[in-house]
Amino acid sequence: MKKVINDPANVVEETIEGFLAAYKDQFRKVDDVNGVVRRDHKEKVAVVTGGGSGHEPLFIGLLGEGLADGVTLGNVFAAPNPYNIQEVAKAADKGKGVLFVYGNYSGDILNFDMATELLELEGIECRTVRVTDDVASAPADRKTDRRGIAGDVFVVKIAGAASETGLSLEEVTRITQKANDHTFSIGVGLTPGSIPGAAEPPYTLGDDEMEVGLGIHGEPGVKRTKLLPADELTDNLMDTLLKESGITAGDEVCVLVNGLGSTTLMELFIVNRRVTKILEEKGIRAYDIDVNSYCTTQEMGGFSITLLKLDDELKAYYDAPAISPYYKKLEKKPVKATQ
Amino acid sequence: MKKVINDPANVVEETIEGFLAAYKDQFRKVDDVNGVVRRDHKEKVAVVTGGGSGHEPLFIGLLGEGLADGVTLGNVFAAPNPYNIQEVAKAADKGKGVLFVYGNYSGDILNFDMATELLELEGIECRTVRVTDDVASAPADRKTDRRGIAGDVFVVKIAGAASETGLSLEEVTRITQKANDHTFSIGVGLTPGSIPGAAEPPYTLGDDEMEVGLGIHGEPGVKRTKLLPADELTDNLMDTLLKESGITAGDEVCVLVNGLGSTTLMELFIVNRRVTKILEEKGIRAYDIDVNSYCTTQEMGGFSITLLKLDDELKAYYDAPAISPYYKKLEKKPVKATQ
Numbered sequence: 248m249k250k251v252i253n254d255p256a257n258v259v260e261e262t263i264e265g266f267l268a269a270y271k272d273q274f275r276k277v278d279d280v281n282g283v284v285r286r287d288h289k290e291k292v293a294v295v296t297g298g299g300s301g302h303e304p305l306f307i308g309l310l311g312e313g314l315a316d317g318v319t320l321g322n323v324f325a326a327p328n329p330y331n332i333q334e335v336a337k338a339a340d341k342g343k344g345v346l347f348v349y350g351n352y353s354g355d356i357l358n359f360d361m362a363t364e365l366l367e368l369e370g371i372e373c374r375t376v377r378v379t380d381d382v383a384s385a386p387a388d389r390k391t392d393r394r395g396i397a398g399d400v401f402v403v404k405i406a407g408a409a410s411e412t413g414l415s416l417e418e419v420t421r422i423t424q425k426a427n428d429h430t431f432s433i434g435v436g437l438t439p440g441s442i443p444g445a446a447e448p449p450y451t452l453g454d455d456e457m458e459v460g461l462g463i464h465g466e467p468g469v470k471r472t473k474l475l476p477a478d479e480l481t482d483n484l485m486d487t488l489l490k491e492s493g494i495t496a497g498d499e500v501c502v503l504v505n506g507l508g509s510t511t512l513m514e515l516f517i518v519n520r521r522v523t524k525i526l527e528e529k530g531i532r533a534y535d536i537d538v539n540s541y542c543t544t545q546e547m548g549g550f551s552i553t554l555l556k557l558d559d560e561l562k563a564y565y566d567a568p569a570i571s572p573y574y575k576k577l578e579k580k581p582v583k584a585t586q
Numbered sequence: 587m588k589k590v591i592n593d594p595a596n597v598v599e600e601t602i603e604g605f606l607a608a609y610k611d612q613f614r615k616v617d618d619v620n621g622v623v624r625r626d627h628k629e630k631v632a633v634v635t636g637g638g639s640g641h642e643p644l645f646i647g648l649l650g651e652g653l654a655d656g657v658t659l660g661n662v663f664a665a666p667n668p669y670n671i672q673e674v675a676k677a678a679d680k681g682k683g684v685l686f687v688y689g690n691y692s693g694d695i696l697n698f699d700m701a702t703e704l705l706e707l708e709g710i711e712c713r714t715v716r717v718t719d720d721v722a723s724a725p726a727d728r729k730t731d732r733r734g735i736a737g738d739v740f741v742v743k744i745a746g747a748a749s750e751t752g753l754s755l756e757e758v759t760r761i762t763q764k765a766n767d768h769t770f771s772i773g774v775g776l777t778p779g780s781i782p783g784a785a786e787p788p789y790t791l792g793d794d795e796m797e798v799g800l801g802i803h804g805e806p807g808v809k810r811t812k813l814l815p816a817d818e819l820t821d822n823l824m825d826t827l828l829k830e831s832g833i834t835a836g837d838e839v840c841v842l843v844n845g846l847g848s849t850t851l852m853e854l855f856i857v858n859r860r861v862t863k864i865l866e867e868k869g870i871r872a873y874d875i876d877v878n879s880y881c882t883t884q885e886m887g888g889f890s891i892t893l894l895k896l897d898d899e900l901k902a903y904y905d906a907p908a909i910s911p912y913y914k915k916l917e918k919k920p921v922k923a924t925q
Contacts, residue, residue: 520600
């Protein structure tokens with residue numbers, strides 16, 4: 248795979264440099280480690296997210312008002328080390344404690360937990376919400392084993408909104424955990440992405456194949472099938488997603504149709520067309536819909552669908568403004584009649 | 587190439603349906619044609635952009651406050667027909683005239699000009715600015731032969747800002763033409779994208795090759811070479827861009843590093859890192875920097891660099907708010923000291 252890079256060993260450092268070259272007025276690098284924090288967040292619970300690099304704009308693109316205050320970045324598809332996490336948390340901390348929000352992967356768990364121990368020795372209180380939105384990654388009775396994928400976006404969004412209101416660490420944690428418990432995703436892979444410097448792609452698929460439930464690092468999915476037309480594929484994914492989530496008539500959801508890298512926005516719109524039709528047919532209200540590529544796997548082909556089941560509390564935080572270079576929610580304008 | 591589509595003949599219609607499913611509170615379809623307009627733009631010059639589909643989020647993603655009021659969409663990589671253009675212009679028109687802003691391609695010129703004639707018979711005054719930012723597509727003495735690529739974004743942004751102020755059609759046209767005359771881009775292709783339903787990619791490149799100056803429909807570039815490291819490639823592109831644009835020490839520019847589809851944001855940041863270093867070394871001030879994939883060629887690999895040379899007038903319009911689902915500029919906050 249052709250990549251526009253220099254030394255593959257330096258991609259994360261150079262990514263951060265290139266990000267800060269564009270947005271240095273808003274963010275600064277954390278000394279010594281691959282981490283970035285906001286310059287101007289107020290005295291509040293600090294929301295720190297992160298994980299392996301290679302999923303851009305996640306996580307670095309979620310820094311901003313009403314979102315994350317700090318990001319800690321590992322190498323491509325590798326968890327950040329405890330020192331990295333610790334330094335970012337210290338740089339983001341405003342004396343009100345730190346909430347870590349990250350995808351539920353064993354390397355991340357190990358390192359964030361170790362950092363938490365070290366930080367608490369230093370007197371910084373930490374809490375954790377692990378994102379577990381991928382319904383294809385474990386059955387419902389092992390929900391805490393599920394992986395985090397594009398649902399990170401909704402969970403970080405709610406965490407950031409809750410923390411901006413000045414709530415306590417306990418309250419921000421409770422609301423963020425609830426956001427995670429209400430967030431459900433399923434993905435499909437069509438073509439593998441490639442890791443900078445790696446000779447081989449992380450997995451292979453036939454020219455006419457796709458893999459339902461594939462993880463964002465190429466983890467095995469639940470079913471490998473022939474490529475289906477967009478509508479039929481979307482029907483299948485939504486069937487699983489609605490069954491696993493228990494979302495049903497009368498519920499209200501936010502939707503994210505997320506591209507994995509090389510799947511075009513045109514294709515994502517075509518998927519969204521079907522997603523919204525299905526929701527309408529089922530009597531589920533789409534409160535807000537976002538179609539974008541926030542959580543990628545390098546240039547992997549494929550997409551995921553995420554539903555966030557709203558209640559009044561989550562809706563209020565969802566509606567709060569969020570302003571990062573790659574994710575912006577402005578104050579909602581009154582909706583006009585549909586023509 | 588694997589695509590998440592249904593019938594390839596319907597991709598544009600279904601793209602519009604999927605777009606409107608997400609953003610119907612802000613935009614509406616124009617009856618009978620593949621076109622979309624804003625619901626709520628005020629009495630002002632209407633800015634209408636468009637061209638072939640397949641470059642998403644361009645053009646549909648540029649609809650919004652301070653941007654385009656209408657978009658007219660052809661099939662993939664094909665100009666919209668005159669009737670389509672005419673209907674969109676009529677739907678966007680608020681009695682103050684229509685400014686067409688589109689990339690300089692023969693099919694688009696023919697059809698927009700024909701629509702203009704028909705509209706003027708109906709008493710709607712029209713003006714045209716053709717975007718000609720691609721410095722690789724014709725020499726400086728044939729500047730009006732140059733193609734429009736990612737520079738569309740800056741030119742539409744300035745046009746929208748100028749029209750929001752309530753200026754006359756003549757003035758909005760003058761300012762938009764100036765924005766185009768100050769906008770310069772160069773691109774490079776690494777892997778071809780594919781057209782939905784087409785058996786073959788629009789061009790081929792060797793596994794270790796890239797093509798400098800490649801157009802956004804696969805038009806030939808100026809040089810086919812071995813793949814270079816990101817810094818060396820960026821040095822070469824910036825050399826050409828600075829020479830062709832005449833941008834020099836003391837100038838102030840806006841920068842857009844634009845991905846063509848499957849080139850990752852990580853790679854674009856790595857390119858931006860070098861672009862900003864070069865500008866700094868040359869004494870050129872980067873007033874604002876944007877790193878994103880706005881003007882794509884399906885899942886083509888590669889990127890382009892665009893520079894908009896500012897003066898006081900253009901800067902004021904650049905700074906105006908712009909709010910679309912895929913391009914947002916908020917009011918500028920005061921810049922803090924760089925750490």
